[in-house]
Amino acid sequence: MKGSTLLSSDPTNLIITGVGGQGNVLASRMIGEMLSQMGLHVTIGETFGASQRGGSVMSHLRVSSESSFSPQIPKGRAHIVVSLEPAEAVRVLKEYGNPEVRVICNSRPIHPIGVISGEQTYPSMEDLKKWIGSLSSEAWFIDATEAAIRLGNPVLGNIVSVGALAGTKILPLDRASLAAVLERKMSPDKVRVNLTAFDIGVTMIHSQ
Amino acid sequence: MLDLWEAAKGTRHLLMGNEAIARGAMEAGVSVAAGYPGTPSSEIIENLARASGERNIYVEWSVNEKVALEVAAAASYSGLRSLAVMKQVGMNVASDFLLHLSQYGTRGGMVLVSCEDPGALSSTNEGESRPYAKMMEFPLVEPGDFQEAKDMTAWAFNLSEEIRNVVMLRSVTRLSHASGNVVLGELPEIRAKADFKHHGSMVDPMEGPIVNLPATLQVLHNRQQERLRAASAVFEKSPFNVYEGPERPELLVITSSACTLYCREAVRLLGAQERAGILKLGTTWPLPPGLMEKHLSRTDRILIVEEVLPFLEDNVLALAAVLSPKIGIKTFHGKLDRSIPMTNELNPDVVISALSRILDIKYQAVPDSYRKKAAEIGPLGAPPRALTFCPGCPHRASFWSIHNALQRDNRKGFVCGDIGCYSLAAGASGFDTLKTLHSMGSGTGLASGFGKLASFGMDRPVLSVCGDSTFFHAVLPALVNAIHNRSDIILLVLDNSGTAMTGFQAHPGLKANAMNQTVPAVDIPEVCRAMGVAVEVRDPFDLEETEKTLLEMMQRRNGVNVLVLRQICALSPEKKGRKRFEVKVNEKVCLGETCGCNRLCTRVFKCPGLIWNKGENTARIDEVICAGCGVCASICPAHAIEKREAAS
Numbered sequence: 001m002k003g004s005t006l007l008s009s010d011p012t013n014l015i016i017t018g019v020g021g022q023g024n025v026l027a028s029r030m031i032g033e034m035l036s037q038m039g040l041h042v043t044i045g046e047t048f049g050a051s052q053r054g055g056s057v058m059s060h061l062r063v064s065s066e067s068s069f070s071p072q073i074p075k076g077r078a079h080i081v082v083s084l085e086p087a088e089a090v091r092v093l094k095e096y097g098n099p100e101v102r103v104i105c106n107s108r109p110i111h112p113i114g115v116i117s118g119e120q121t122y123p124s125m126e127d128l129k130k131w132i133g134s135l136s137s138e139a140w141f142i143d144a145t146e147a148a149i150r151l152g153n154p155v156l157g158n159i160v161s162v163g164a165l166a167g168t169k170i171l172p173l174d175r176a177s178l179a180a181v182l183e184r185k186m187s188p189d190k191v192r193v194n195l196t197a198f199d200i201g202v203t204m205i206h207s208q
Numbered sequence: 209m210l211d212l213w214e215a216a217k218g219t220r221h222l223l224m225g226n227e228a229i230a231r232g233a234m235e236a237g238v239s240v241a242a243g244y245p246g247t248p249s250s251e252i253i254e255n256l257a258r259a260s261g262e263r264n265i266y267v268e269w270s271v272n273e274k275v276a277l278e279v280a281a282a283a284s285y286s287g288l289r290s291l292a293v294m295k296q297v298g299m300n301v302a303s304d305f306l307l308h309l310s311q312y313g314t315r316g317g318m319v320l321v322s323c324e325d326p327g328a329l330s331s332t333n334e335g336e337s338r339p340y341a342k343m344m345e346f347p348l349v350e351p352g353d354f355q356e357a358k359d360m361t362a363w364a365f366n367l368s369e370e371i372r373n374v375v376m377l378r379s380v381t382r383l384s385h386a387s388g389n390v391v392l393g394e395l396p397e398i399r400a401k402a403d404f405k406h407h408g409s410m411v412d413p414m415e416g417p418i419v420n421l422p423a424t425l426q427v428l429h430n431r432q433q434e435r436l437r438a439a440s441a442v443f444e445k446s447p448f449n450v451y452e453g454p455e456r457p458e459l460l461v462i463t464s465s466a467c468t469l470y471c472r473e474a475v476r477l478l479g480a481q482e483r484a485g486i487l488k489l490g491t492t493w494p495l496p497p498g499l500m501e502k503h504l505s506r507t508d509r510i511l512i513v514e515e516v517l518p519f520l521e522d523n524v525l526a527l528a529a530v531l532s533p534k535i536g537i538k539t540f541h542g543k544l545d546r547s548i549p550m551t552n553e554l555n556p557d558v559v560i561s562a563l564s565r566i567l568d569i570k571y572q573a574v575p576d577s578y579r580k581k582a583a584e585i586g587p588l589g590a591p592p593r594a595l596t597f598c599p600g601c602p603h604r605a606s607f608w609s610i611h612n613a614l615q616r617d618n619r620k621g622f623v624c625g626d627i628g629c630y631s632l633a634a635g636a637s638g639f640d641t642l643k644t645l646h647s648m649g650s651g652t653g654l655a656s657g658f659g660k661l662a663s664f665g666m667d668r669p670v671l672s673v674c675g676d677s678t679f680f681h682a683v684l685p686a687l688v689n690a691i692h693n694r695s696d697i698i699l700l701v702l703d704n705s706g707t708a709m710t711g712f713q714a715h716p717g718l719k720a721n722a723m724n725q726t727v728p729a730v731d732i733p734e735v736c737r738a739m740g741v742a743v744e745v746r747d748p749f750d751l752e753e754t755e756k757t758l759l760e761m762m763q764r765r766n767g768v769n770v771l772v773l774r775q776i777c778a779l780s781p782e783k784k785g786r787k788r789f790e791v792k793v794n795e796k797v798c799l800g801e802t803c804g805c806n807r808l809c810t811r812v813f814k815c816p817g818l819i820w821n822k823g824e825n826t827a828r829i830d831e832v833i834c835a836g837c838g839v840c841a842s843i844c845p846a847h848a849i850e851k852r853e854a855a856s
Contacts, residue, residue, distance in 0.1 A: 014661060019593065021833075029222075029387070032222050032387060033222055036220075036221070036222040036389060041388070041389050042222055042388070042389060043354075043383075043386065043387065043388045043469075044222075044386060044387040044388075045382060046385060046386065047385045054593060054594070054595055054596040054598070054637075054816055055593050055595050056593050068354060068388040068389065068469065069469060069473060070466075070469040070470050070472075070473045070555070070556050071382050071383075071386035071387075071388075071469065072382065072470070072554075072555040072556060073468070074473060074477060074555070074557055074560065074573065074574050075554040076573030076574040076578075077573060079513045087589070087590045087591060088590065090585060090590040091590035093581075093582065094582040094585065094589070094590070097578070097582065098573070098574045098578060099574070099575065101580050103502070108283075108832075110816075110833070111816075111819060112591050112592065112593040112594065113594050113596045113636070113637060113814050113816060114591060114592065114593075114594060115591055115594070116814055116816065116818060116819060117636075117811045117812075118807065118810065118820060119812055120588070120591045120592070121588070121591070122591060123588065123589060123591075124305075127589075128589075128834060131585050131589055133579070134581055135581060135582060135585075140225070143688070145832065148240050149832070154396050154832040181824050206256050
């Protein structure tokens with residue numbers, strides 16, 4: 001299977017964003033490995049360090065049939081944004097969005113420390129949805145964290161979101177390739193719960 | 209994660225730059241690897257440590273970077289291939305030994321990897337270490353993508369053995385912590401044998417004693433320069449120096465490292481492939497003059513793109529001046545004419561903007577209407593996320609007590625800090641407690657100095673903080689200094705049982721080493737007591753006891769006192785995901801705005817696990833974020849926050 005037929009644009013630029021501790025880096029690695037094992041060239045750019053300390057965390061994925069690309073996507077050039085946190089979707093769109101970008105957004109907010117202390121306010125969900133809608137060509141809002149809590153671990157919200165991304169069919173991601181990636185490193189019961197989370201994500205898109 | 213020691217030749221994998229460097233070292237048959245943890249370098253040693261059994265590599269987290277370089281050098285002197293790994297600031301620590309290492313030269317292939325952090329994504333500076341290669345006269349190579357990160361590492365060992373000196377490989381965050389596809393090479397058979405030969409003459413490079421003395425200096429220095437010329441000759445034909453573009457471009461872009469990817473993207477997005485050519489240099493010191501003459505002759509306009517300071521630019525300009533009778537007068541763009549900024553990391557957009565100016569090409573990523581819509585949302589659409597201590601972090605509790613003790617003492621005492629997660633205590637999440645922040649261990653050195661200023665009228669309590677790993681790395685000499693010179697200071701060791709900030713690497717205070725073997729742990733309180741100072745150990749989660757102990761120490765004023773605050777990091781593998789306490793706010797007890805505490809828990813303590821529920825006028829615990837440390841239960845004056853032992 002050769003890459004170019006799998007991608008609507010080459011490179012396809014995906015941003016996964018969220019807050020430190022949400023499993024953003026792991027999600028980007030999973031997606032990267034799923035695409036890489038199909039023979040595509042994947043470049044992932046991410047910042048660690050601040051990743052566990054309440055900061056915004058962004059992973060840039062470039063998917064190409066030709067070569068590695070800059071690990072930083074140029075401004076205004078994202079094709080897809082997967083946001084594990086709604087305000088982070090707005091932050092990313094303002095810098096990397098364009099009229100064609102499509103967005104998958106987990107609707108559970110994580111309040112910045114300035115909001116917790118009362119120095120800042122967190123936007124209303126209505127405003128966030130309005131802004132995200134106006135800055136994208138298509139936006140899906142999903143309750144990934146709630147679904148993950150029902151599965152017993154809120155951090156699985158990242159895999160639910162990967163499932164949702166697969167459900168949009170914008171990138172060639174499927175259950176079998178995720179299973180192959182997971183089975184390399186996880187115990188069978190962990191693989192099972194991760195695949196369930198993935199399935200839930202896929203269904204969330206199909207039912208919208 | 210891929211088991212790097214198993215994956216077969218010819219297979220293609222998605223590897224992080226640091227994984228690619230580790231695999232490259234394995235393909236070169238490295239026998240000894242040593243480093244000190246530091247973002248973005250740590251995964252190189254971690255991956256080699258994972259492979260240590262299968263590949264028969266001795267891997268250690270050394271006490272600091274200078275010792276790491278010395279440990280690696282001992283292997284080279286014994287004929288083995290060795291690797292030393294550090295981040296940019298570690299190069300400064302290692303530099304004293306590095307000067308002497310390079311002057312004498314090496315035996316077994318020796319590679320020094322420096323992972324740098326342009327833009328200071330995970331550092332307190334964006335310092336450079338490339339100038340060390342020039343200053344201390346050894347070759348410098350810089351991979352431009354993930355495949356090269358592996359290939360150049362393996363090749364650097366050959367180069368080192370060919371010229372008999374250390375070779376520096378420089379990476380940056382956007383390579384080390386980025387990932388790309390890499391085709392693997394072969395892993396050699398393991399058959400290294402160590403033997404340190406020292407019976408030859410003083411200047412015998414392979415069999416003499418390895419000593420740097422005034423008497424032999426000129427012999428050694430001349431030999432060092434010959435080796436650099438030999439490297440330059442190799443670089444003339446290196447496949448890692450690549451030109452792509454038209455035979456006679458309008459503009460020649462000279463670049464290296466991650467900037468290569470930015471330059472390619474910029475040329476492509478501007479559609480300037482017919483006008484601009486890119487010379488990607490993998491060997492950046494010494495610059496090979498023949499190769500440079502050939503490419504500089506292509507055109508009269510040249511743009512140099514690099515991070516951070518104009519190292520490559522300065523060297524190209526110097527060479528161009530020498531070559532000018534042959535290549536003619538050129539117009540150079542880069543840092544010096546401000547085409548490229550002198551600070552911060554670069555990205556494709558910075559290069560696009562330089563190229564679009566120089567080549568006069570219009571570029572607009574998104575339509576004005578979209579930009580306008582985005583701007584209308586304003587900055588509050590995505591409220592800023594200040595970094596903060598994690599939920600359940602012992603440092604938040606420690607600094608709560610330190611801050612309160614200083615307030616209660618009321619003599620304007622202050623705290624000198626250094627590098628670690630606890631650096632965040634310079635800001636609101638650590639109650640603005642740190643008043644100085646420099647390099648590893650510097651808080652204690654500064655405290656030692658501040659503690660001697662009483663005779664000049666500055667008679668205030670002086671405290672310093674350090675982590676457990678930092679204590680061994682650079683605090684020990686400063687502590688000895690303070691003790692010996694009778695400086696009145698309190699050293700707080702925030703012992704969270706690991707090099708937590710960089711991912712729980714081993715350090716001398718722990719019972720397991722990098723390869724997970726059992727080793728003797730050096731006990732911090734015992735070390736301090738042996739040096740004759742008073743030491744107390746407390747659990748920082750016990751706020752009352754911690755504050756009381758610290759206040760007593762501040763009142764003693766009898767030289768150095770040490771307080772070890774011991775509590776495992778909330779993210780450590782043994783603690784992560786396990787809540788000790790179920791924490792709840794009893795909404796009937798929480799008095800909200802009428803309490804008089806002025807929302808102490810959320811406004812001041814500010815743990816991310818706490819939420820202020822405006823509608824209900826009470827605090828609330830976010831059960832998804834709360835780590836169950838239970839500390840907030842001790843700060844609530846109304847006792848509205850309740851904790852009970854969680855079922856295990």
